[in-house]
Amino acid sequence: MESTKSKYVSKLVNELKPSGIRRFFDLAAGMEGVISLGVGEPDFVTPWHVRESAINSLEQGYTSYTPNAGLLELRQEIAYYMKNQFNVEYSPKEEIIVTVGASSAIDIAMRTILDPGDEVIVVEPCFVAYVPMVELAGGVAVQVQASKENDFKIQPDQLEAVITDKTKAIMLCSPNNPTGTMLSKHELEEIANLAKKYDLLIIADEIYAELAYDEEYTSMAAIEGMKERTILVSGFSKGFAMTGWRLGFVCSPPEISNAMLKVHQYALMCASTMAQYAAIEALKNGRPEVDEMIKSYRRRRNYIVQSFNEIGLECHNPGGAFYAFPSIKSTGLSSQEFAEQLLLKEGVAVVPGDVFGESGEGHIRCSYATSLEQLQEAIKRIKHFIENL
């Protein structure tokens, strides 16, 4: 779909760039026999007992609205979960809102905290929606580039260099989409110190928190003194394999949470009721499946990272999520050229790194949330592609 401008559409939206992923979707969607490493979601279907509890909620006739912030029982389960899994305590009644995916959580966070012209520092490469969501909320996205030399970990001095008196917040995502990079406790503390020094909020997108493979995950809100200045965004999509349910949540201090709830209640009313019942089941009884999925991703991560390095695409070891982000600079192609030719010649779909921001150029995002057989075949084809350039 070409981006066209209309006089009936606002300047802001007319100016908004369409997502670069769209083009690849259109290209790949029409082709037969494509192996896709372009998918940003788990290859697991939601565990049956979770699906079954949604079916049960329908059978029981739970088809009406829930409270704006979500079912209290679900918020209570989220509070236990955050305490047990990530060691952060949130009050179910005051500090947790159930949202329509983590995306809507980020959206309401931006709309709640930003005045026109306020700046949000967005660390790149990043999820394609951050910058547009800042802009749609009237803010200015100030993009800083995490570089390959630092394994795509943003350095505190890079952040400090762009802080102005308009800076309101830093948008962080760890483990990161698209790089898979996870920040350590120490690295989070350094960023936290900046937030404290300049009185900034951190919007922490922790949607991939479950998928940490080497080190124990540290939540930004678990860093001392950070709970009061963190808007923690998470959800069920990645860890619990529930992308299509569109269910996320956001935890923040009561005064921010109350304000966000205003936006949420007018914009969305509440998240889907049956999805909320499913999520209660996922939190109560889903741990064994989540642990199995983590193991399975870890194995595939090990496999794909080593394989990329073997075929000459240098790839850092990503600590989390389900993305490998190998460099394709050795081929002399841009990431767009590489991805497009690879798709057309070998039928392997990957996402060019530049769609996640400038510093993603020279890389491709490869999701390893696909079967081992598919990964093996994809590596074979990519090897063949490079050898015949």
Place this chain on the structure above:
Amino acid sequence: MKLTAKEMEIVEILEKDSRVAVEDIAKMVALSVEETKESIKRLEENKVIVKYISIVDWTKVEEHPGVRAMIDVKVTPKRGVGFDDIAERIYRFDEVNSVYLMSGTYDLSVIVEAKSMNEVANFVSQKLSTLDSVLSTTTHFILKKYKHDGIIFEPDNKDKRIVVSP
């Protein structure tokens, strides 16, 4: 045998698919190929890995005459050996695929594989029922296998995800 974390991983991988190449297993568990081979050998020698077999859907094979029956058997246990003696008498028959001691209304669950219903009937009437300790038998024939040992026979493996997503 106490397994290391890596050995546990290897067993889990092989239990799902015994044909994954050693090289690929090595990558997945982050060991060298040599170390992985050593581990697998150790697992085999210690009979943690007992055997590599295939799960076959015989119904796919045209004119394959196999039938499978589950037989509920009531028996009289013997002093000193309980059910073990009679269980052994039963599992030694080649036709018998599995024998389980059960709680509930009967004692032994016997799974029998044979070429035809007739053959199963003969086994039950000639061999099983005539054993002294056997009080009664109830035979159930399996009509269709949907799932066996955790494997779904005709799974819906279609990837329902869109090809590229953010």
